[in-house]
Every structure is written in C-alpha cells, then in structure tokens.
Amino acid sequence: MKTSTSGFASSATLLVILASLSTTNGFSAITASSLASKTSTALYAENAELLSLPARPGRPLKVAIAGGGVGGLTAALCCLKKGMDVTIYEKTQAFARFGGPIQFASNALSTLKEIDETVFERVMEKFTFTGTRVCGIKDGLRADGTFRMTDDSWDFLINKDAPPDWFVKFPLKQCADLFGLPYTGVIDRPDLQEILLDECKKRDEGFIENGNAVVGYENLPDGKGVTIQLQDGSSAHADVLIGADGIWSNVRAQMYKEDRSNVEGASVRQGCPYSGYTVFAGETIMRKPDYYDTGYVVYIGPKRYFVTSDVGNGRIQWYAFFALPPGTKKAPSGWGGTEGRISDENLVEYIKGLHEGWTDEIMQVLDATPPESVEQRDLYDRRPELFRSWADGNVVLMGDAVHAMMPNLGQGGCQAIEDAYVLSELLANTKSTDKLPATLQTFYNKRLLRVSTVQFMSKLASDLIINAFDTPWSPHDNLGKSWKSYLTFFWKPILQYLIFPAQFAYLYSYHPTGNIAETAKALAETWETRHRDGAEAAFSRVEKGEQVKASGPSFFQKFKDNDKVEEKSVAL
Numbered sequence: 001m002k003t004s005t006s007g008f009a010s011s012a013t014l015l016v017i018l019a020s021l022s023t024t025n026g027f028s029a030i031t032a033s034s035l036a037s038k039t040s041t042a043l044y045a046e047n048a049e050l051l052s053l054p055a056r057p058g059r060p061l062k063v064a065i066a067g068g069g070v071g072g073l074t075a076a077l078c079c080l081k082k083g084m085d086v087t088i089y090e091k092t093q094a095f096a097r098f099g100g101p102i103q104f105a106s107n108a109l110s111t112l113k114e115i116d117e118t119v120f121e122r123v124m125e126k127f128t129f130t131g132t133r134v135c136g137i138k139d140g141l142r143a144d145g146t147f148r149m150t151d152d153s154w155d156f157l158i159n160k161d162a163p164p165d166w167f168v169k170f171p172l173k174q175c176a177d178l179f180g181l182p183y184t185g186v187i188d189r190p191d192l193q194e195i196l197l198d199e200c201k202k203r204d205e206g207f208i209e210n211g212n213a214v215v216g217y218e219n220l221p222d223g224k225g226v227t228i229q230l231q232d233g234s235s236a237h238a239d240v241l242i243g244a245d246g247i248w249s250n251v252r253a254q255m256y257k258e259d260r261s262n263v264e265g266a267s268v269r270q271g272c273p274y275s276g277y278t279v280f281a282g283e284t285i286m287r288k289p290d291y292y293d294t295g296y297v298v299y300i301g302p303k304r305y306f307v308t309s310d311v312g313n314g315r316i317q318w319y320a321f322f323a324l325p326p327g328t329k330k331a332p333s334g335w336g337g338t339e340g341r342i343s344d345e346n347l348v349e350y351i352k353g354l355h356e357g358w359t360d361e362i363m364q365v366l367d368a369t370p371p372e373s374v375e376q377r378d379l380y381d382r383r384p385e386l387f388r389s390w391a392d393g394n395v396v397l398m399g400d401a402v403h404a405m406m407p408n409l410g411q412g413g414c415q416a417i418e419d420a421y422v423l424s425e426l427l428a429n430t431k432s433t434d435k436l437p438a439t440l441q442t443f444y445n446k447r448l449l450r451v452s453t454v455q456f457m458s459k460l461a462s463d464l465i466i467n468a469f470d471t472p473w474s475p476h477d478n479l480g481k482s483w484k485s486y487l488t489f490f491w492k493p494i495l496q497y498l499i500f501p502a503q504f505a506y507l508y509s510y511h512p513t514g515n516i517a518e519t520a521k522a523l524a525e526t527w528e529t530r531h532r533d534g535a536e537a538a539f540s541r542v543e544k545g546e547q548v549k550a551s552g553p554s555f556f557q558k559f560k561d562n563d564k565v566e567e568k569s570v571a572l
Contacts, residue, residue, distance in 0.1 A: 048223060048434035051239075053083060060085045061427060064228050064238035066214035067245035068092075070102070070189070071399030071416030073196035075242055078115055078424030080203040087238070089230060091213035091245075100283060101186035101311040103410030106131065106175070108417045109182040110511035115421055119199050124182075124523055126191040128312035128531060130295025131176055131184030132524050136169035138359075140301035141471045141479050145360030147290040152496065160476040167300065167472060168496045175504035180515030182523055184295075184410075186311050215250050217241050219393035223434050226394040239433055240440070241395045242423070244416070247272065247380065249401035255392045265327025265378070274326040275381035275406060277462060280351055282375070284368040285314045287539045292532065298465070299362060300488075305465050306355065306362050312531065314538030318365055319407075320351050323466050326378050347374040381406055381459060384452035391440035398423060403451045408461035411454050411507065418510060422446060450510065457503060 050058030061084045065072045068090035079086045104112070104123070113120040136152065143165040150163040176183050200207055216229035228236045243251025248270055253260045258271040267274050288294075288308075296309035307319045330347060348371040355362055382404045390397045399416035423443050430439045470484035472492065480488070 048432040050432050051430055053428060056431070058431070061430070062225070062237070062239045063087070063242065063427070064089065064214070064226075064236060064240070065242045065244055066228075066249070066251050067243070067399075067401070068197075068208055068210075069244065069246060069399075069416075070193060070196070070413050071420060072242070072244035073193060073200060074112075074115070074417050075244055075398065075420035075423065076207060077119070077196055077200050077203075078420050079427065080200055080207065081116065082424060082428040084427070086200075086204065086207050087236070088208045089212050089214045089228070089236075090208055090210050091231065093211040100189065100281070100317055101128070101309075102189045102192060102413050103130075103184065103186050105184045105410060105414050106172075106179070106181035106508045107510045108414035109184075110179075110513045110516070111414075111417050111421050113182075113516070114512040115417075116199065119195055122195045122199075123187055123192065124527075126187050126195075127185050127527065128187070128310060129183045129185040129524055129527055130310060131172035132528075133295040133310075134169055134293055135172050135295040135297070137167040137298045137300055138165055138361075139167050139472060140299035140306065140355075140358045140362070142474075142477075143299065143359040143361055145364075147288050147294075147361055149290055149293050156474065156476070164474060168492060168500065171501050171504055172295070175501065175508050176520065177517070178505060179508050179511050180517030180520065181508055181511050181513075182516070182520040186309065188311075213250065214241070214243075214245065216254050217251065217395055219395065223394075223436070225433070239394060240427065240436060243395065243397040243401045244399050245401055247382070247400045247404040249397065251395065252397055252401045255395065255397065256388060265329065267326050269380055272380045272382050272404070275379040275459075275462070276323055277321050277379045277406075277466065278324045278326075278328060278376060279379060279407075280320045280322075280347065280374055280376050281318065282348075282366075282369040282373055283311070283315055283317045284365065284370075285538050285542050286316050286365065286368045287314070287542075288316065288365075291316075291535065299359065300465060300469050300471075301355075301358055302470050302482075303466060304354065305469075306358070308365055312534060314535040314542070316365060316368075318369070320354070321462070321466065322354065329378075330376055346371045347376075379406060379462075380404070382455075384448075384455045386448070386452060389441060390444040390447075391437070394436055394440070396423070396440040396443060403455055405455045406458040406462045408465070409454065409458045409503075409507070411458060414507075415451055415454055418450075419447060421512065454507070457506075 051061045052058035063079050063084050063086045065076055065086065065088045068088045072088055072090075076086050076088050104127070109120070112123060134149065144163070148163065148165060150165050152166040152169050153162075156162040156164050172184050211231075213231040214228055215231050218227045218229070220227060225237055225239045226241045228238060228241055230236060241251065243249050243255070245251055248262055250260070252258065253270055256271065260270060262269050291310060294310065296307060299306040304320070304322050306321075309317050311317045330345060330350065348366050348369055351374070352363060352366050385402055390402050398419040400412060403415060405412050405415070426439050426443050426446075430436055468484060469488050469491070470482055471480035471488070473480045473485045473489040
C-alpha cells in the first residue's frame with residue numbers, strides 16, 4: 001500500500017505566542033486566530049503531495065470505493081480513465097448474474113457517453129428503447145382488455161363512445177428531442193455491470209477486491225488520507241474513500257452515526273423509514289397486441305397501480321405496487337431478504353385478487369407469468385440530506401448510499417452515474433492532497449439541489465398515484481365517484497400540459513454531451529430492426545412450446561452461495 005506523507009506542523013505553539021502578543025502588544029484575538037489559520041494552512045499546503053494527471057507532475061490519487069454496483073463501477077471507470085489508482089472493496093465473494101432490467105433515462109445515457117464512448121456503444125448493443133414509443137398512464141378499470149392504442153384527448157367528455165383507455169401520455173420522446181439526446185430505455189443489469197467491469201479491467205486487472213466489504217474508516221490527521229477497516233479484519237489506506245455501498249451503507253452508518261441493526265420488516269432500518277409501499281415483480285414472454293407500440297404503461301386505480309414495460313427479446317416486466325405494512329412478506333426480495341419462498345400461496349392469484357375488477361390486460365400479463373418467479377420488495381425511502389454534508393474529511397457518499405429514491409421515475413441508477421461523473425471530474429482537477437476535503441464538499445454542494453429535487457419528484461409520484469389518484473371521474477359511468485376520482489380528473493390537464501413536460505425536461509436538462517440528435521436518431525433506427533427480430537424469435541419459441549427463461553435468475557434475489565459461482569459477472 002502506498003502511504004501519504006502529506007501533513008502540516010502543529011500550530012499549538014504558534015497560537016500560544018500569538019495569544020501572548022495579543023495582551024502585551026495589542027493584537028486582537030481575532031487577528032491571532034486568523035494569522036494562525038493562515039500559517040497552518042500554508043504549512044499544510046507546503047507539505048501536501050501533488051496529484052498527477054498525464055500532463056501534470058505528481059503521483060496518482062489513490063481512491064478506494066466501497067461497493068461494486070453500478071455506481072461504484074462507474075466511479076471506478078471514471079477515475080481509472082483519469083490515471084488514478086483505484087480499488088473497489090466488494091462484499092460478494094464472486095460476482096453472479098442476477099437482476100432484471102434497469103432503466104437508463106436520456107440524462108444518464110448522455111452522461112455515460114461523455115464518460116466513455118466504448119462503454120456507451122456496448123450498452124447500446126444490449127439496449128431496449130422505451131422512450132421512442134408510447135409511454136403513459138392508462139385507466140386500470142376502463143381499459144377494454146385488448147391493449148388498443150387510442151389517444152388521451154378530452155373527447156370522452158362529450159362522446160360516450162370515445163375510448164377512455166389512456167389517461168395521460170408521457171412526453172419522453174419530445175423532451176429527449178428538445179435536448180437532442182438518446183431516448184430512454186432499459187438494459188439488463190448483469191449486461192451493464194459486465195460491460196463496466198470489463199472496461200475497468202482493461203485499465204487495471206486487479207482493481208476489485210472481492211469478499212471484503214468496507215466496515216468502517218478513520219480520517220487521518222494532517223491530511224494524510226483515510227484508513228479503511230475491512231470485513232476480514234485488515235485495513236487499507238487511501239487518499240479518498242467513496243461510499244457507494246448502497247442503501248444499507250456501512251460508510252454512511254459511520255458518517256451519520258446511524259444504528260446498524262437492520263431488521264427486515266422494521267418500520268425504520270438504519271435510519272431509513274419504510275415508504276409505505278411494497279412491490280411485487282415478475283417477468284414473462286408474451287406477444288401483447290401493443291408490444292411494438294408501447295414502451296411502458298402505468299395502470300392506475302384505487303389504492304394501487306400496476307406497471308408493464310417492454311424489456312427486450314419479447315419480455316414483459318411488470319411491477320405491482322401496494323400500500324401495505326412493512327414486513328407483509330410473501331416472496332423473497334434479495335436485498336437482505338429471506339432465501340426461498342416465504343408463502344406457499346400462488347402469488348399470481350394473490351395479485352390478481354388484489355386487482356379484482358381491473359382491466360383484463362393486467363390479468364393476461366399475470367396469467368402468463370410463472371407463479372414461482374414472482375418476487376417482492378419492501379420499499380424504503382431516504383429523505384434528501386439537506387442539512388448534513390455527504391462528505392466527512394476524506395470520505396464521501398454517492399448513489400443510493402446517500403440519496404436512495406423511490407423507483408417511479410427510474411432515476412436511482414441515473415443519478416448514481418451523474419454522481420460518478422461529477423465526482424471524478426472534481427477529483428481530477430484537485431492538484432494536491434490538502435485540497436481533497438474541500439473538493440468533496442464541493443461535490444456535495446454541486447449535487448445537492450439536483451439530487452434532492454429528483455428524490456422529491458420520485459417520492460411525490462408514488463404518493464400521488466397511490467394516495468391521491470383513483471379511477472378518474474367520467475360522465476358516462478359510475479366507476480369513479482369518490483373525491484379522489486374528481487381530483488384525478490382535474491389533475492389530467494395539469495399533468496398533461498405542465499407537470500410531465502416540466503418534469504422530464506428537468507431530468508434531461510443535465511446532458512454533458514450536449515445535443516447529439518443525429519446520433520440518437522441513428523441509434524433508434526438501428527435498434528428497431530434488432531428489437532423486432534429478437535422479439536419474434538422469442539415469441540416463436542414460446543408458441544412452439546419451448547421452455548424460454550424470461551430472465552435470470554431473478555429481479556431482486558442476489559445470489560446467496562457465492563462460493564459456488566463459476567461465471568464471473570457483476571452483481572449490484
């Protein structure tokens with residue numbers, strides 16, 4: 001391990017002398033304190049080590065990263081590309097393929113392209129665009145069950161025969177076109193992480209230490225970096241420690257002095273309150289009539305909502321959100337969840353029962369899903385850290401470790417990628433070790449407003465849909481007669497013409513590539529043929545009676561027996 005020699009001489013003697021002068025020679029206490037501060041800073045800077053870039057003298061910055069998920073790997077790639085000495089400490093013994101698709105919105109795609117062109121191109125090869133097609137909210141009770149494509153106009157008010165299926169459509173494509181960005185879509189999490197891992201290994205084969213999580217840290221005096229305590233009892237040294245170890249972060253727990261007892265089903269876990277919502281998830285291969293026309297669809301109704309999304313190769317991923325108490329567990333979750341099935345109940349039938357009276361479109365998707373594949377996750381939601389810095393000396397938090405958010409906007413991973421890009425740029429511009437604590441505080445200040453806004457919007461979206469939305473009022477039936485139904489009806493123009501355009505425009509307003517409209521258009525055109533070919537091949541195999549695994553091995557379930565893993569890929 002490389003050891004920093006930076007530091008500054010003790011100023012205690014100097015302070016005593018200045019204090020004495022303040023009484024004998026008329027110096028004020030403020031003048032003495034100010035002079036002491038300036039002198040100690042000068043001594044600190046004098047002994048600080050210079051940090052190099054290819055065109056700048058000095059040694060490489062030594063960066064330790066807790067956690068090898070999407071955020072940690074992206075941060076590692078950014079730092080490695082800038083010539084830094086990077087080590088990721090990951091708790092899993094090996095990396096296993098797990099998890100379903102992860103959404104990449106236009107802002108994240110722009111950031112990823114700016115980080116590394118090769119990574120962006122490889123991601124595009126595995127990508128499924130959803131933002132090129134219709135995405136939006138459908139009426140969960142009035143949709144006629146045929147997956148028909150209709151508009152979201154106001155004609156239904158005067159024409160009882162006007163189809164009421166679509167409530168509001170999202171302006172994803174229009175907002176991406178406004179900034180000239182690639183369109184929102186999804187990529188399988190294992191594919192994304194394998195790409196990031198591979199690109200990092202091209203620069204440093206040994207950059208990851210598996211099976212050895214960060215459990216604590218100690219900032220060293222005189223700017224000498226940070227000592228990192230590891231799971232196996234050993235320690236390591238770095239100039240900077242980046243806590244990218246997820247919502248139940250050990251680095252965060254120490255920084256904010258949070259209780260590390262983390263009992264599944266509790267109303268509060270490690271200082272993080274239960275959101276009030278649990279989500280079931282599943283995936284199936286199904287030739288929906290609207291498969292090529294829709295990206296993702298949100299069905300709204302009383303006290304719950306149901307989401308379907310095209311995730312490529314004929315696959316439909318779905319989520320069912322319910323307002324239930326914490327610990328209402330019927331299926332494993334993976335994020336610290338119980339291994340194996342929790343209930344012998346047919347979970348497809350259970351979820352269908354909770355949607356009694358809803359459109360047959362939901363029932364068809366559920367009927368096509370193997371019951372044993374259904375999984376569940378309680379959603380915990382951290383509040384924005386408006387009054388506590390994300391940095392402590394030479395340690396900083398990023399991603400879910402500091403701003404975990406509800407999944408409604410699909411921005412959790414996107415914001416982690418933005419974090420990685422901004423942080424690495426700031427670190428690269430830091431010329432000596434004595435400036436590192438200030439750099440980490442600058443990162444916090446630069447990211448706080450944007451991330452807090454996205455957290456707020458994500459929370460508001462889930463709260464509105466479940467607590468304030470209902471089946472919209474219509475003059476032609478009695479399906480929506482509660483006060484929430486009238487409120488939902490009046491929300492329609494505000495959502496359609498103000499909130500959704502402003503929301504997506506704000507999300508996409510961060511785009512470090514600038515306008516790349518021609519690239520975005522070419523990518524979408526190339527993808528369309530590939531997407532249809534992959535889907536038709538999957539549909540054909542299913543129609544022939546072949547067993548086709550939708551995805552593998554699960555959406556939430558982290559591989560438990562890591563010692564038996566033979567295939568080396570990445571798990572979040």
